[in-house]
Amino acid sequence: MHRPRAAEARFAEELAVLRPDLVARYAAELPGARAAVLSRLWRGLTHEPLPWVAAREAGREGLTLRLSDGRRLRGPHPDPFATAAQVTVVRLDEVVHDDPACLMTALGVPHGADFAVELADSVASLALSRAGRPPGPEEWPVRDWEWEQRVVDGHPYHPNCRSRPGFSVAEQLAYGPEHRPLVRLGLVPVPAGECLVTGAWPAEMRDGERLLLPVHPWQAEHVLKRTVSHGLDAHPLMSLRTLALAGGGPHVKTALSARLTSSVRDISVYSIGMSAILSEFAETLAERMDGLLQFTRTLGAVTADSPDLAAVVRESPQVYGGRVLPVAALATTELPRSPAWLAEFARLALTVGLRLLELGVALEAHGQNLLVVLSESGAPLGLVYRDLADIRVSPARLARHGIAVPALSGRIVTDDVTTLRRKLFGSLVAGALAATAGSEAALRGALETAVRELPRTPDLAALLEQPLPAKALTLMRLSPGTPGDQWTELPNPLL
Structure with a gap:
């Protein structure tokens, strides 16, 4: 063999x-x-x-x-x-x-x-x-x-x-969302004074002066090396480390120090520190989007000063309607097979993404972070975005539009036009829209129809006239010594 x-x-x-x-x-x-x-x-x-x-x-x-x-x-x-x-x-x-x-x-x-x-x-x-x-x-x-x-x-x-290196078959069956298990999250007590907390940590995850941090059972066994006897039942979502609490309620993003696709999925202290600021900033942005875009609010985030022991609690996208689904799940329906539906969805997604980019925010709008709100007939009505940890924010563009610049720092902040456009176009067009279309011909047809009604901004001109940026996913796995994203250019279906 x-x-x-x-x-x-x-x-x-x-x-x-x-x-x-x-x-x-x-x-x-x-x-x-x-x-x-x-x-x-x-x-x-x-x-x-x-x-x-x-x-x-x-x-x-x-x-x-x-x-x-x-x-x-x-x-x-x-x-x-x-x-x-x-x-x-x-x-x-x-x-x-x-x-x-x-x-x-x-x-x-x-x-x-x-x-x-x-x-x-x-x-x-x-x-x-x-x-x-x-x-x-x-x-x-x-x-x-x-x-x-x-x-x-x-x-x-x-x-x-x-x-999923490091996961046995038993663990994949027990934790993989596609296997539809019910996962028991552990609750690890940590003195509140030893934690960085942003937002309002839920009362049901407190025990006096201690915070109860939800921990994925794989993390507890393989990384923390501890047994957690009590916890919360939850349903794993697409990212595996984020779960919906059983019986309804919020979603819980847990630290999971395993390599999935390209990255080790822990929760950095940096992202915990930025979470409340980003969540409040997102509400300001939503007010400018004419109801076409909502953001799931971060309710609370905490870290015990370690990316291996941290958690984020955020509201479920279903607070914005009963028919809200991740864009990645559209392929499991009949909807994208209609060219007219696909074009209308592309028009909605590009309207939202380009308008927000013009204001100064580039979303990582791939099929997992971006969700669509559907009418009873299946028409795309609006979008919901979750997990703000990897967006990019341009202070110069925000100031140009009279938007107060939030107190952000680090990798999220950039005025570099190439970086901003790569973030949005690589995730939305080469990612969410392309995967929903399923082929170059279907994507071309949807984009050609969608862009006719969009305002002619410099960002749209770049989308229409230049090769399409996409993450060089294979190159990144063959370049372990090179940190961060690496990029390639795909043929633009509109050229």
């Missing part, structure tokens, strides 16, 4: 003990999972500035990557905005590869061995996620967390779409 396939075998062995009813379905899902991850990897190889790719040559039968060591890697012409698996095999010189982890091992590039392990885990985890899908059509969800748990495949473009 080629070593990368060891992850698939390990998952099968664990599953045979834990859920023997899923073993056959898991095995049946493996080829599709390999193709899904290979398609995402091929997208990165063909569009990102990888230093060992010397040239890309398009031909009648596909695309050839000429590597710096003289080898040739051949595959189909890629659609950078496609969400369905397009690639089942690629050819490295004369060797055919259908497994992304085996391909990355064969390429032998710097840091490729570690990335291959992540790819193998992504394939196995994706097959497990798909194996657990309920058969047949599902009813329209009633509760917010039900929408989140319908998103099975994870990130639409990241090769590590389902990579």
